[in-house]
Amino acid sequence: MFGNLSDRLIETFKNLRSKGKLSPADIDATLREIRRALLDADVSLDVVKNFTTAVRDRALGDEVSKALNPAQQVVQIVNEELVKILGGEQRKLTFAKTAPTVIMLAGLQGSGKTTLAGKLAKWLKDQGQTPILVAADLQRPNAVNQLQVVGERIDVPVFAPEPGNGVGNPVSVAKDSIKHAKQKMFSVVIVDTAGRLGIDEELMNQAKDIRKAIDPDEVLFVIDSMIGQDAVNVAKAFDEGVGITGVVLTKLDGDARGGAALSVASVTGKPILFASNGEAMDAFELFYPDRMASRILDMGDVLTLIEQTQKNFDETEARALADKMAKDAFTLEDFLDQMQQLKKMGSLKSMLAMMPGAGQMRQQLENFDEKEIDRTEAIIRSMTPAERRQPKILNGSRRSRIAKGAGMTVTDVNSLVNRFEQAAKMMKTVAKGGVPQMPGMPGMPGMGGGFGGGRPGKSGKAKDKKGSKSGNPAKRAAEEAARALGQNPSEGSSGSGSAFGLGG
């Protein structure tokens, strides 16, 4: 199988020096890979064509970014355009001025309407609404039954006057349900309809009739994220046939890249409201355009990571630190500084999880205790400035004082000092010899350039592509920590594997 987009872009730009300026050839080379990535993600061909044209125009006209190389710059434009289409019309669910709010679900067979009806009902119920489910799928064997079981599980009543399996008229069921909901004072009515093909005129007319009969506030088009090129035809057919107001993307817990989201959003112009991502009744969330964009591009959340790093990490500080490291003048103060930089960027755990390939060490991430950072910080803060600069002067009595001050034991202090010494040693090595490569991001111009290039670091041989290179010490340190966590989950407690003193 082909690698992901990140790998392929690296391939494309292998022979290309990092230039400050985008040439049309650079753009085309990148766009070819982008086109391929989008098609592999099942974005419809027509949509891909329009999209790449738009990106090309913008890339040619765009200001040249100093911070990014050409590949990165095109990727960034692509990402922004993707988010624009996916989230252009982002909005919340529309509620009726006078209850009940009526929501109709429509879609192909097997797209997940009935399950979604349950999830939506639960979500609304958790928000204090009083939903009722309506069994208007009288076609599929035991669809009514399924909805009843779902309703029972989430403790939401189900309006099911007809047995289904081909018996009963869905239009009148839908109509009656509104009356029923008004009488019984339900605040939201969710009408589950039978799955149908876009080209099945009879059933599309029936859907239209249901719509007429209930005058819904929302008609949600439910679509499977695994759908391929046909997504445009289907979306068009439903939009023209029934008239949809929003989209719900289902089965996002699978590993399909979900290009259909882009196809549907750009063809219908209708917002994607929700994402459904699991079999549990609460596996349901609002749709996040940026997450979807990264998923379609298959770049992990590298872009987010870069943005956050750029935003939060001070370049001059980075350079100063780099110099210090090279000169072997790395102190506990710097150690603390670094940690604070990391904290600024948000949860370390979520940062690590954002990196491509991090999925494999999810287990270790789960076991990682973020409070360790706070504890380490407490210990360092209990030291005098002199102690922080020269950890060598820490004798028994100083250590016992520090332990008391931090509310920890002497053993904790000892283990921190040990880990610091190891980290300092490791960083020195790393600073001298270059560091592993970050996927998709060939260097980060303008940031800690002193570290760029060179041979791959020692972890490079184990996980060549997943490794990391960054001139940014904080980020690199995060990666080091991640690697330490990934490789030595058990040794972490003895403190031997962690560059950061976070393992314990």
Place this chain on the structure above:
Amino acid sequence: MAFLFWKKKRGAEGESVEQSAQNNSSVAIDATSEIISEPETLTAPAKPEKPAASNVEKQAQLEAVVLPKRSAKKGIRSLFSRIKFDPENLDELEDTLIQADFGVDAAAAIVDEVKSRAKKSGAKSDKELKEILAGVIEQNLEHDAKALNLSDGHTPYVVLVVGVNGVGKTTTIGKLSNWLVQGGFKVFIGAADTFRAAAVDQVATWAERSGATLVKPKQEGQDPASVAFETVDEAIKHDADIVIIDTAGRLQNKADLMNELDKIRRVIEKQAQISEVLLVLDATTGQNGLAQAKAFAEVAKVTGVVLTKLDGTAKGGIVYSIQRQLGIPVKLVGVGEGIEDFAFFDANEFANGLVN
């Protein structure tokens, strides 16, 4: 197209054979007789091997089954219904194939092949080129093992049906079971989807419609593997020919659920060999279909694909890559909601349907 299958002969009940085929071509055979049938109802590549030659006594207990004729023709729509085929510009063909979910690589490979064959034969006209295109597609979708493996006489034949959520596994089971029962097989269905709400009821409805016997879980949420085990057990006790096991839909990236499937497979194999593991694939599925096939092949040892919902606008081109890359043939297709909207996959019919 009709395949000949073998089931156990069973005395008085054997009259079901009479209704097995519309053309009455099926016959009981004894150990030494050749297959007697009207030749036009049989296609050569599907001719089943003479079962268990070593065991004469066992062979004597077999009788042939031919399933009623079914066709998938109505479900296959032309690639060129919206975009016209342009013999002058074969590069556009690549786009057309991509839009039918063949995928970028397969589309390019097909176009290259068409171009080189056209160059060799000097074909230029619309008709000639389309013929070449159909030929390339058909050739790559042909497979030696495209018939269902219901021929070796090791009854009960166990058919395990797997796939992701919402592809139409239960409907497929209903249609398949109906077809097999009509052919004279005695079919047991195991309702091993104990997860999804009302899944057991749904398969029960299909079992009833098709005339098969259903084995239900004894309690809600029972281990699906134990349901599968009980079904095979019951089927053996009742001397059934075929066991079809329905499983819960599962996304291929969920390790726990895939392990569960592995367990179901292992548990069945304690009592009987598994004849077919059918991966049900929705024709609308895009490139993820390949990932699905890969994962299910690895865990469940998939022997064939059932392509469903082909009556929509989707073309199901991903099966091309699945067969090319993984060697898993399409065996059956579903083309509608009716119980008889179901047929054996015919590469020739499929390729010509797409092209014309």
